[in-house]
Amino acid sequence: MTQNAQKSATATVIDARATVLAPAVLALLLGAFLVLGTGFAHSDTIHNAAHDTRHSFAFPCH
16 A cells, blocks of 8 residues: 555545544534533423424424
């Protein structure tokens, strides 16, 4: 394997890792935000948000 081919293969592996790593980090941050956001929010806030979401999807809840 020539040096240029080896560098190209290494760059391809790094690019592949970067394309997988970025969405994984974003999903991790979003998940942490959702868990911590609901964990520290008051129950009325969570209920009202869920209630408004149900109404916005035209789902009857009462």
